[in-house]
Amino acid sequence: MEKTMDWEQKTLISELIQGKELANQLMNQLQLPSSQENRDFLVAKILSSYEKALSLFNLGANFVGETKPITTGLSESPRSFGSPTSEIGDHDSNHKNISKKRKTFPRWSEKVKVCSETGLEGPLNDGYSWRKYGQKEILGANHPRSYYRCTHRHVQGCLATKQVQRLNEDASVFEVIYRGRHTCSQSSQLATASSINKLGFKGSKNTLQQHEKDNPKQPQDMLSNLGAGLKVKTEGLDTREDDIFPLFSFPLTPNECESVENHIFSESMIENNFMGSFPPPFISPATSESNYFSVSPCHMSNFGHNVQTSESDHTEILSAPTSVTNSPIGDWDLRFDKGDFELNFSFENPDQLFS
DNA sequence: TCCATTTGACCCTC
DNA sequence: GAGGGTCAAATGGA
Helix, strand or coil: CHHHHHHHHHHHHHHHHHHHHHHHHHHHHHHCCCCHHHHHHHHHHHHHHHHHHHHHHHHHHHHHCCCCCCCCCCCCCCCCCCCCCHHHHHHHCCHHHHHCCCCCCCEEEEEEECCCCCCCCCCCCCCCCEEEEEEECCCCCCCCEEEEEECCHHHHCCCCEEEEEECCCCCCEEEEEEECCCCCHHHHHHHHHHHHHCCCCCCCCHHHHHHHHHCCCCHHHHHCCCECCCECCCCCCCCCHHHCCCCCCCCCCHHHCCCCCCCECCHHHHHCCCCCCCCCCCECCCCCCCCCCCCCCCCHHHCEEEEEECCCCEEEEEECCCCCCCCCHHHCECECCCCCCECCCCCCCHHHCCC
């Protein structure tokens, strides 16, 4: 395990250093009359390098310690690498038994603040279609929790689900807990879109706009398609390469960022390659009270990563770049409370990472 | 008629 | 047994 960890750490550092070097090269290219192709190539390599690094980082986070289910007391099995094994296998057994059996899915949550003025603020959409299948009053919660699953569950066997609940402290903030990976066609489309839009989020918009048009008075459904800030908790790990960062970019302008209160990533989201079924950052939750609202993909400038290790439930903040796409990444301050994985990261001193 | 939502009941885990 | 997650029948809208 430790050897594996060492290898992961070194590789991670290597990838980050390479990313830095490539960025420098790109900077040089920008100052010279070099070809657009060269620049594109460098950009692609930089992105690749960082994606690898983040993947490795996921693994590292996974090593940090055992995690336990968050938020609920579900008995989800300890995380393991590779696809969540129970995700599909359960379907082979007795339907009655499996249908209600708790499954092990990657899981993370987001906190999203509703735009109070309009209730509808930008066409934000994670590109997925969700269908509400339940709602429950939760003990200790002032507001009911809504349960959604992918519309394509039956047709394509997509097992992604999400839960949406208003926060007690701030009813305008919704916590969205995502579970499972999208395996529907929408997922692959999003992944494709993401690779195209990594330098500028433009995708995933049409669906929602159409949805808004079609369902102007169904805020709940809209909620299920919108998105925003993130507080992420996940468990399990699936490292499908093609699902990394399916829509991960934050081309936000400051004035767009007034609604979302926090974007907090947890280890689990990262662990899930950030995007296994991770909706793009701008998804609004659904609630039973209102059917449609939007959130602004805001406050990315305050983008904070809330790394939670389930073992201790201790939360530590990862000072993440202002924007993943337009901020220097060298300012990360990543810390895990497991002792064996602590880093105050700086590109200038990558060796300090895993001392 | 189709599809999405609502809601009570059932099942699972702790 | 409590609490949470899911199912599925009932209901409503397009």
